[in-house]
Amino acid sequence: MALGPRLDLRQSQSLVMTPQLQQAIKLLALSNLEIETFIGDALDANPLLEMGEAAPADVPEAGAEDLRRTHLESSPVDQLVGEGRADEDRPLDIDPATLDRDRDTGDSNSGLDMVDHRAASGGGEGLDIDERGGAEETLAEHLHAQVGAASSDAQMLFVARWLIDQLDETGYLSLPLGEAAEALGLPLAVVERALALVQSLDPTGVGARNLSECLALQAQEADRYDPCMARLIDNLDLVARGEFARLKRMCGVDDEDFADMLAELRGYDPKPGLRFGGGTAEAVVPDILVRSVPQKGGKPGEIAGWDIALNQATLPRLVVNRGYYIEMRGACVGKEAKAWLGEKLADANWLLKALDQRQKTILKVAAEIVKQQDGFFRHGVSQLKPLTLRTVAEAIEMHESTVSRVTSNKYLHCDRGTFELKYFFTSGVASADGEGSVSAEAVKAAIRQLIDAEDAKAVLSDDALVDLLKARGFDLARRTVAKYREAIGLGSSVQRRRQKALAGVR
Structure with a gap:
């Protein structure tokens, strides 16, 4: 075989992703509040950019289509942006055809996945809301998850949940019960019973109004709250001053018993609430607002569709200062200065276009989620349907990774509360009739409802829950019911029976 130079033709494909495209991808994953920070940096870097006055939420700019809201009727909506717009003004999507598919290696992964493997992990299957929680569980969340199993009295549960929300980060209740009763318009005795219910929850000592009560609750739980321990706890000021001889006389115990009592006392937790995450979670500012539209001429409460808008309060309006550009252009004399100014103008125009897209x-994406989960917005979590990123992506003809980025760090507010967009993507459970499937969140809601309503003298076992759920149309195995019950923080039948018994005694 002769050796020598020769020319060969080879066809290959490489990843082509401009800095602008990379930036546009990153913008999709940012929340509106993070966009504010991004825009602040852009304002510092580009003298041609400035903040404009935000247009009123309900008044589109004159002569321009309102790109910050859409109206979703009960019938499907095929277009959410106006006709006649240039192709480059369509909603931002990442076309897989423009990205790398390395034929030499046979790798079929899109270049977008090479940029960020995490965005579309799980094959488009949304995780349960419990698994998605990024923050540490707070004390309030921990208590709310237990209280439903501790009583079947609806009024008692309401007051107990209200009291839980009044606890500070250490687990103490600083609000006088008289003021609580007045605020709720209920007799003091009802509030006292509700507080006893809260104090029966884990961790022991929460709901106490002072340190003595907190330690007393823990001593009662340990079955060490005898008259001697009660006197010791009632005189914590003497313990702090080290007047042990006086305390021994008051408690009527010898040195050995007193040492045991002190050791027991020092083993209790004076601030049980601090075992959990920060007391008060930061308020979530929604990126998307969903409002029901009443049916004209219909019955009260009848809904015709949904008004979906971006939250104007967290949506800065950026503009290019054309006057300043003209002024600077007249002052530029060299090629480098003119090139720099032209680059800044191009960057400013691109950023405005990227934010618009x-x-x-x-x-x-939000409109499609609302359409897919119409039952949830009308009737609540029991009507939440199984939904994947792929389903939404195919419906709106976008790439799955684009939908994944859009739903990251975004929150939607509606009449039922504020929810992360990821909440609406949930796995499915087969229905008992074999037709279709139901959302895992709907199953959890049904389990919580059954346990909240159970009789303290007839606590439901997991087998009983399986039968009751099957009657409601949920075909689940016993181990699946146990998994969902534990996921929402509800104990076994034995644990719940003990909690209800303690609540009844107190």
């Missing part, structure tokens, strides 16, 4: 993309 981001708004359209978020609005389009």
Whole structure:
């Protein structure tokens, strides 16, 4: 075989992703509040950019389509942006055809996945809301998860949940019960019983109004609250001053018993609430607002559709200062200065266009989620349907990774509360009739409802829950019911029976 130079033709494909495209991808995953920070940096770097006055939420700019809201009727909506717009103004999507598919290695992964493997992990299957929680469980969340199993009295549960929300981060209740009763418009005795219910929850000592009560609750739980221990706890000021001889006389115990009592006392937790995450979670500012639209001429409460809008309070309006550009252009004399100014103008125009496309993309994805989960917005979590990123992506003809980025760090507010967009993507459970499937969140809601309503003298076992759920149309195995019960923080039948018994004694 002769050796020598020769020319060969080879066809290959490489990843082509401009810095602008990379930036547009990152913008999709940012929340509106994070966009504010991004825009602040852009304002510092580009003298041609400035903040404009935000247009009123309900008044589109004159002569322009309102790109910050859409109206979703009960019938499907095919277009959320106006006709006649240029192709480059469509909602931002990442076309897999423009990204790398390395034929030499046979790798079929899109270049977008190479940039960020995490965005579309799990094959488009959304995780349960419990598994998605990024923050440490707070004390309030921990208590709310237990209280439903501790009583079947609806009024008692309401007051107990209200009291839980009044606890400070250490687990103490600083609000006088008289003021609580007055605020709720209920007799003091009812509030006292509700407080006893809260004090029966884990961790022992929560709901106490002072240190003595907190330690007394823990001593009662340990079955060490005899008259001697009660006197010791009632005189904590003497313990702090080290007047042990006086305390021994008051408690009527010898040195050995007193040492045991002190050791027991020092083993209790004076601030049980601090075992959990920060007391008060930061308020979530929604990125998307969903409002029901009443049916004209219909019955009261009848809904015709949904009004979906981006939250104007967290949506800065950026503009290019054309006057300043003209002024600077007249002052530029060299090629480098003119090139720099032209680059800044191009960057400013691109950023405005990218933010505009981001708004359209978020609005389009949110509208499809609302359409897919119409039952949830009308009737609550029991009507939450199984939904995947792929289903939404195919419906709006976008790439799955684009939908994944849009739903990251975004929150939606509606009449039922504020929810992360990821909440609406949930796995499915087969229905008992074999037709279709139901959301795992709907199953959890049904389990919680059954346990909240159970009789303290007839606590439901997991087998009983299986039968009751099957009657409601949920075909679940016993181990699946146990998994969902534990996921929402509800104990076994033995644990719940003990909690209810303690609540009844107190």
